[in-house]
Amino acid sequence: MTFGKGHHLHLIDGSAFIFRAYHALPPLTRKSDGLPIGAVAGFCNMLHRYVEGNTGPDAPTHVAVIFDKGSHTFRNEMYDLYKANRDAMPEDLRPQIPLTRSATEAFNIACKEKEGFEADDIIATLAVQARAAGGRCTIISSDKDLMQLVGDGVEMLDAMKNNRIDREGVFAKFGVYPERVVDVQALAGDSVDNVPGAPGIGIKTAALLINEYGDLDGLLERAGEIKQPKRRQTLIDNEEQIRLSRRLVQLDENTPLDFTIDDLEVRDPDPETLLGFLAEMEFRTLTKRIADQMGKEAPVIADAPAAPEAPLVADIPFDAEKYEQVSDADALQRWIDAIYEVGYVAVDTETTGLNEMTAELVGISLATEAGTACYIPLIHKAGASDDLFGSDDLAEGQMKVEDALRMLTPMLEDPTILKIGQNMKYDAKIFAQIGITVAPFDDTMLMSYAQHAGLHNHGMDTLSERYLNHTPIPIKPLLGSGKSAITFDKVPLDKAVQYAAEDADITLRLWQFLKPQLHSAQVTKVYETLERPLVPVLAAMERSGIKVDRDTLSRMSNAFAQKMAGLEDEIYEIAGRKFNVGSPKQLGEILFDEMGIEGGKKGKTGAYATGVDILEDLATEHELPARVLDWRQLSKLKSTYTDALQTHINADTGRVHTSYSIAGASTGRLASTDPNLQNIPIRSEEGRRIREAFIAEEGKTLVALDYSQIELRILAHIADIPALKEAFARGDDIHAMTASEMFDVPMDEMTPDIRRRAKAINFGVIYGISGFGLARNLRIPRSEAQGFIDRYFERFPGIRTYMDDTKAFAKEHGFVQTLFGRKIHTPNITAKGPHAGFAARAAINAPIQGTAADVIRRAMIRMPEAIKDLPATMLLQVHDELLFEVDQGHEEALITAARDVMENANDPVVKLAVKLTVDAGQGANWAEAH
Structure with a gap:
């Protein structure tokens, strides 16, 4: 049939279906071979529902599912940063993408994609063709980029919400009609796709401007007429960038296609093909359902149980209206009685901020079973959140803080009641601020981390969507953003109850889902011995903080500024003129245009790229980029540390209180934030000097204990390298020994430069x-550097064997393991292209770095008991180092006790072939102690 008047084309956004399916179901694998199939299962269910639901007079006559083919399109040629900030595709989704194409074809629905073009371009071209032929087109997607196509017979359908989007719907979204959507997007940009737009102009302002000036060209031509100086200057300065943004968001309605709409005619699926595919995927339930509908015999799926259903906790509907506001002692007592009846409770706190040292407790939520949760508001204010003269009077319907805590404290501290939290360290610190020690507890974030490190993050929203198929109530609409943002105590009680109680409900359901899986995933020991016991240890360290001397930081800041000025003079002399050293654009012009250095590459904006990788490459042969790198390092030290650290000093304690993320890195390494104290560079003299500002209190000393080359020792053990093991046993200088082996230089003739090269290798x-x-590290030519690496593997062949064996294990199992059983998933290990090398290197390093992280975790967990009789406190962990503060006169006792714990932390679980050794130092500040 030739498409024309009376015909109806449906275009399905395939990517939207895939990602919705992926996030809607827990991870499923095919029983026979472990292939991930969760997204395929969801995709097939959605296609089946689509086919079943599109009958009757408005049914499509033509249909296609349109997919993206690859990530590189003509837009990347225009602008190399287009979509550059997109997260990498989840590794367990990657192998499922081709299967979604096969699923579409199995349902006998046309499946289309084109190299170099996005799915949106194909949809745009077909929609315009359908309109021109006099037919109708429905685009099944909620993608805002497609809204520019709506009108004259083209509409959109958000299938998830069953919401049709016409011209008025587009106006409600953008403030303009479809023909001007591109102009608004060009101004507002798009952070998701990394479209730059005009800095500081959002959708509302963009719509206002376009409606006033008619279109984008008119606006840019008359930008000088705009009264607001900042807005006027932004449009004038960024005209080229705005025009580029318009080209990026404008869909290509003339995409060259090798098919026509006539080829997309609706066709019934072939029973044998469809049922065969579903059986191959081992979707027993769906196979039987479709077979019954078709009147066919369902194929036998040998030894494959039905795809696991989401657990019961995910099937119980979420109903925010049912959550209870606890306003008096009688109601609270009923909850406490219910908690004692079951023996556990999910607990969550609401506070006035994210800094546990300064935040105030606003309310507490509890949940005892899925769907049953409450919120106990304590200090919500009576004034409306948008009331300019908002009252500080408390809202009605709240217990007195002291009354509520008096009733709750015995339960929160009761050893017979298990408290369940999501990121329990935060809540434990909030309670600790008011004298409550929460124990015992379980932490759903850490349960997920123990099972799924490397697969996804472990925040509550991610876990809820992934494992409970539920999107939590968002916080941003309640608090607002920017200058008008409010704190949680200003949120109206009815909304606060729904938001806060839902958090406890979700946490309880996640616990019911994740806890039983610890055993089947064989990570119970990891969770019980490495994750959960670390929480109170870190909470105590974070609350202790470390003293920082503001005057020292201020002096360093001035010294760095002077040194930067000296470097600038050197840079100007080499360049032959002055320029803004902090401007990548000006630096590029100096290096590649004026100095004629080869290797310059221009981006889409016309400026040369001068990132650190490029400068490090050039620094192996040229002086100027080397000096600029030195200048940049000083600039970063000044802004990130000597300036910014001063703002982190707590007004009450005079100390800096960092926060450690247990589940941040997949290998088990801790991450430090607000401020990050683990990234202070110690290779440069300036970086080391920053540690001088971290000081001991009067009458105390800082003591640092640092594992000596722990990762090399673990490598020697795991890869079984005799030469390395023997050198460690003899106490040799391991870098000098490596240099001697590699470069045939006797130990007594070793030079610092040769040793430095061996250390880098x-x-x-x-x-x-x-x-x-x-080559970048040593600032030497690449060929010479590669020669060093080749020689290294010749001298230590066991290392190459370890690397090959580890990569093979990762490819077969999808994860690697530390010596203590921590699983680190490697979803990208089978990737092709540039990601392949990175994934392989990460898989090789993970067992080594992860084992070292496990060792220091074990040491930290044992440390409080080992030093409890000493006047000492553990303050910081920086990867292989622990920092303590101890009363003067007790330094040696602390060093003896702490060193014993650290050097034997692997026992009795792992017997290492190489002894761990710990270096110790002490001083009035951190630099002296190191």
């Missing part, structure tokens, strides 16, 4: 460094 190999990376 030793550590580089652990981190999977390439010839490129080593």
Whole structure:
């Protein structure tokens, strides 16, 4: 049939279906071979529902599912940063993408994609063709980029919400009609796709401007007429960028296609093909349902149980209206009685901020079973959140703080009641601020981390969507953003109850889902011995904080500024003129245009790229980029540390209180934030000096204990390298020994430069460094660096064997393991292209770095008991180092006790072939102690 008047084309956004399916179901694998199939299962269910639901007079006559083919399109040629900030595709989704194409074809629905173009371009071209032929087109998607097509017979359908989007719907979204959507998007930009737009102009302002000036060209031509100076200047300065943004968001309605709409005629599926595919995927339930509808015999799926259903906790509907506001002692007592009846409770706190040292407790939520939760508001204010003269009077319907806590404290501290939290360290610190020690507890974030490290993040929203198929109530609409943002105590009680109680409900359901899986995933021991016991240890360290001397930081800041000025003079002399050293654009012009250095590459904006990788490459042969790198390092030290650290000093304690993320890195390494104290560079003299500002209190000393080359020792054990094991046993200088082995230089003739090169290779190999990376580190030509690496593997062949074996294990199992059983998933290990090398290096490094992280975790967990009789406090962990504060006169006792714990932390679980050793130092400040 030739498409025309009376015909109806449906275009399904395939990517939207896939990602919705992926996030809607828990991870499923095919029983026979472990292939991930959760997204395929959801996709097939959605296609089946689509086919079943589109009958009758408005049914489509033509239909296609349109997919993206690859990530590189003509827009990347225009602008190399287009979509550059998109997260990498989840590794367990990657192998499912081709299967969604096969699923579409199995349902006998046309499946279309085109290299170099996005699915949206194909949809745009077909929609315009359908309109021109006099037919109708429905685009099944909620993608805002497609809204520019709506009108004259083209509409959109958000299938998830069953919401049709016409011209008025587009106006409600953008403030303009479809023909001007591109102009608004060009101004507002798009952070998701990394479309730059005009800085500081959002959708509302963009719509206002376009409606006033008619269109984008008119606006840009008359930008000088705009009264607001900042807005006027933004449009004038960024005209080229705005026009580029318009080209990026404008869909290509003339995409060259190798098919026509006539080829997309609706066709019934072939029973044998469809049922065969579903059976191959081992979707027993769906196979039987469709077979019954078709009147066919369902194929036998050998030894494959039905795809696991979401657990009961995910099937119980969420109903925010049912959550209870606890306003008096009688109601609270009923909850406490219910908690004692079951023996556990999910607990969550609401506070006035994210800094546990300064935040005030606003309310507490509890849940005892899925769907049954409450919120106990304590200090919500009576004034409306948008009331300019809002009262500080408390809202009605709240217990007195002291009354509620008096009733709750015995239960929160009761050893017979299990408290369940999501990121329990935060809530434990909030309670600790008011004298309550929460114990015992379980933490759903850490349960997920123990099972799924490397697969996804472990925040509550992610876990809820993934495992409970539920999107939590968002916080942003309640608090607002920017200058008008409010704190939670200003949120009206009815909304606060629904938001806060839901958090406890979700946490309880996640616990019911994740707890039983610890055993089947064989990570119970990891959770019980490495994750959960670390929480109170870190909470105590964070609350202790470390004293920082503001005057020292201020002096350093001035010294760095002077040194930067000196470097600038050197840079100007080499360049032959003055320029803004902090401007990448000006630097590029100096290097590649004026100095004629080869290797310059211009981006879409016309400026040369001068990122750190490029400068490190150039620094192996040229002086100017080397000096600029030195200047940039000083600039970063000044802004990130000597300036910013001063703002982190707590007004009450005079100390800096960092926060450790247990589940941040997949290998088990801790991450430090607000401020990050783990990234202070110690290779440069300036970086080391920053540690001088971290000081001991009067009458106390700082003591640092640092594992000596722990990762090299673990490598020697795991890869079974006799030469390394023997050198460690003898107490040799391991870098000098490596240099001697590699470069045939006797130990007594070793020079510092040769040892430095060997050290860079030793550590580089652990981190999977390439010839490129080593060349940058040593500032030598790549060929020479690669020669060093090749020689290293010749001298220590066991390392190459370890690397090959580890990669093979990762490819077969999808994860690697530390010596203590921690699983680190490697979803990208089968990737092709540029990601392949990175994934392989990460898989090789993970068992080494992860084992070292496990060792120091074990030491930290044992430390409080070991030093409890000493006047000492553990303050910081920086990867392989622990920092303590101790009363003067007790330094040696602390060093003896702490060193014993650290050097034997692997026992009795793992017997290492190489002894761990710990270096100790002490002083009035951190630099002296190191």
